[in-house]
Amino acid sequence: MAAGDERALGELYDRRAATAYALAMAIVGERADAEEVVADAFGQVWRTSAQFDPARGSVPAWLATITRTRALDLLRARGRRARAIDRAAAVGDGGLAAPLAEPGDAPDRGVERDEARRLVTRSLAELPEPQRRVLELAYFGGLTQSEIAAALREPLGTVKTRMRAGLEKLRGSLAALLSEGRS
Amino acid sequence: MTDHAWLDAAAPYALGALSAEERAAFEAHLADCAICRAEVQALREVSGLLAHAAAAATPAQALRDRILREARQVRPLTARRRSLRPWIAAAAVVLAIAAGVAYVKERGNRRALEQAVAAARDSLAAQQQLVATLLAPDVNTAVLASKGRPPSARVFWNPSRHRVVIAVFDLPPAPAGRTYQLWAIQTGKAPVSLGIFNTAPDGRLTTALDVPPALVAFDVTAVTEEPVGGSPQPTQQPFLVGKLSGGE
Numbered sequence: 001m002a003a004g005d006e007r008a009l010g011e012l013y014d015r016r017a018a019t020a021y022a023l024a025m026a027i028v029g030e031r032a033d034a035e036e037v038v039a040d041a042f043g044q045v046w047r048t049s050a051q052f053d054p055a056r057g058s059v060p061a062w063l064a065t066i067t068r069t070r071a072l073d074l075l076r077a078r079g080r081r082a083r084a085i086d087r088a089a090a091v092g093d094g095g096l097a098a099p100l101a102e103p104g105d106a107p108d109r110g111v112e113r114d115e116a117r118r119l120v121t122r123s124l125a126e127l128p129e130p131q132r133r134v135l136e137l138a139y140f141g142g143l144t145q146s147e148i149a150a151a152l153r154e155p156l157g158t159v160k161t162r163m164r165a166g167l168e169k170l171r172g173s174l175a176a177l178l179s180e181g182r183s
Numbered sequence: 184m185t186d187h188a189w190l191d192a193a194a195p196y197a198l199g200a201l202s203a204e205e206r207a208a209f210e211a212h213l214a215d216c217a218i219c220r221a222e223v224q225a226l227r228e229v230s231g232l233l234a235h236a237a238a239a240a241t242p243a244q245a246l247r248d249r250i251l252r253e254a255r256q257v258r259p260l261t262a263r264r265r266s267l268r269p270w271i272a273a274a275a276v277v278l279a280i281a282a283g284v285a286y287v288k289e290r291g292n293r294r295a296l297e298q299a300v301a302a303a304r305d306s307l308a309a310q311q312q313l314v315a316t317l318l319a320p321d322v323n324t325a326v327l328a329s330k331g332r333p334p335s336a337r338v339f340w341n342p343s344r345h346r347v348v349i350a351v352f353d354l355p356p357a358p359a360g361r362t363y364q365l366w367a368i369q370t371g372k373a374p375v376s377l378g379i380f381n382t383a384p385d386g387r388l389t390t391a392l393d394v395p396p397a398l399v400a401f402d403v404t405a406v407t408e409e410p411v412g413g414s415p416q417p418t419q420q421p422f423l424v425g426k427l428s429g430g431e
Contacts, residue, residue, distance in 0.1 A: 009254055013247050019234050021246075026237035035246050042250045047257060057224055061231030068199060068234070113235075120235035138200035139233045145195045146202060164194035171229045178228055 009046055016060065017042070019113060020067045026140050027071035037074055041067040072142040116177055123173040131166035134159055189219055197226035316341045316348050316391055325404050327425030334386070336423050338365070338404045345396050347377055347404075350389045354382045357408055364409045365392060366417060367401035374405070379413040402427050 020041055024034035044066050045052075052062060124132055137143045137151070145163070149156040171178065192209045195201050201209060213220050316322070319341045327336040333353035340347045349365055357363055362381055366374040378392035405421030407414075 006251065006254060010247070010251055013250060017242055017247065018240070019237075021242040022237035022240040023234040025240040031243075034240070035242055038242060038246060039250050039253065043253055043257065046254045057227060058231070060234075061228050064231040064234040065199075065227070072199075116232070116235045117239065120232050124233070124236050135198065135230075135233065136236075138195070138198040139230060140237070143200065144202045144205075145200045148200065160191050160195060163198055163200065164191070167194050167197065167226050167229050170232070171225065174229065174232055177232055 009042070012045070012059075012063075013042060016063055019060075019116075020063055023064060023067050024071045027068065027142065028074055033074055033078075034071075037067060037071045040070045044070070068139070068142075075142065119174060119177055120170075123170055126173065127166050127169055131162045131169070134162045135166045135170075138163065189216065190222060193219055193222040193226055197223055197230045199230075316344055316346045319343060323427045325425035325427040327404060327406060327423040329422050329424075334423065336406060336425070338425060338427070340394065340401075340404075340427060342394075342399065345394045346391050347394055348389065348391050349380065351380070351382055351387060351406075353386045354388075355386055356382050356384060360411050361408050362411050362413060364407050364413045364417070366405045366407065366421065367394070367398060368403040368405060369401040370403075374417055375401070376413060376415070377404070379409070 017038060021034055021038050024037035024041075025031070028034050028037060041063065045063060052059070124135070127135070133152070134148055137148050138145070143151065145159050146156060148154075149159045152159070189209070189212050192201065192205065192212075196206065196209055209219075213223065317339050321342060323340040323342070325338040325340075327338060329335070334351065335353065336349055336351040338347055338349050347365070347367075351363075354363070362379045364379045365377040367377050368374045375395060375398050377394060380388055380390055380392070382388040403424065403426050405417070405425075406423040407417045407419050407421050409418060
């Protein structure tokens with residue numbers, strides 16, 4: 001294995017691990033589990049990087065997808081997914097396994113990362129509540145659209161529409177971040 | 184289901200909110216549908232940014248060491264031992280230089296370079312075609328003019344290659360929704376289209392057009408302005424006309 005690749009993996013870690021770890025924490029809720037998830041995710045990136053096609057998506061989006069999938073797999077393996085669903089149905093506001101960042105949260109290292117967090121948190125907060133909720137339940141809660149519809153007692157079509165509308169709005173408000181991530 | 188109905192699945196898919204069955208069905212559709220693929224890709228970039236909405240958390244320093252140690256013990260999946268994982272290598276260089284934008288720029292530059300090379304190759308092939316068409320000994324030429332004033336054009340017909348080359352001068356690009364069309368006319372017969380063209384903003388164009396193989400003789404060429412896509416027969420009087428001469 002080429003030493004340069006290994007160094008590249010280290011640099012990718014330095015740049016992306018905090019975001020991946022925060023995402024894993026938001027889903028699994030425990031430090032040891034979240035570290036397991038991030039280690040798995042970077043392991044998968046390492047093993048499958050040759051298959052990565054930059055034309056089909058950015059590295060950050062790829063890493064986020066892998067991290068999220070791994071985190072939900074771990075929840076499922078621990079039999080904790082059912083609880084997440086219950087909580088989603090029960091809790092009035094958000095219903096998430098772990099708190100999300102609030103606008104104005106204490107910054108951590110990395111100016112660029114802070115900027116991204118600030119923008120994303122603010123854009124999410126600006127969404128109509130019903131749209132924000134379905135995005136969070138799906139992305140962080142790992143619920144399927146049918147599970148969300150059942151939990152919220154809304155028609156499936158309404159859930160789909162909110163997901164689409166929410167993402168479309170974010171696409172607009174996060175255009176600056178998106179154009180940074182993709183040409 | 185129509186493609187449009189399928190598009191409703193793009194947002195749930197990008198959010199990872201389809202059931203296994205729904206996902207399998209949508210992925211089967213994605214394999215054939217570029218529209219949905221593009222939508223999914225765009226929405227996935229958006230959903231990927233949601234990771235930034237997670238409350239800030241910093242992993243233990245030991246995690247980095249562990250990941251690098253484990254990587255050392257695992258050979259990446261790749262058929263050829265020596266193939267570097269190219270994006271990792273690119274990322275290494277780029278990340279060392281600057282943040283964020285740089286990776287994309289590198290990618291954009293590479294794409295632009297590839298496009299430029301492809302364009303140059305196409306352009307060279309086209310030029311060679313033009314030259315080959317022009318240099319044959321049996322080429323017929325016509326000077327097309329409009330009462331001695333601009334615009335003007337020259338047409339070179341190479342009968343053995345079934346091609347004409349047209350060079351146009353001082354002809355403003357056709358208005359929106361319109362195009363120029365070149366006609367071959369044999370006395371006493373209906374005009375035959377040799378194809379449509381448009382000029383560059385500088386009023387010039389040189390291009391090669393195919394002549395229908397059945398068309399073995401004509402003595403006049405003419406240019407009209409037609410609706411986009413061209414017409415089966417001219418819909419107006421030609422504004423450029425020229426009689427062919429030459430050919431040995």
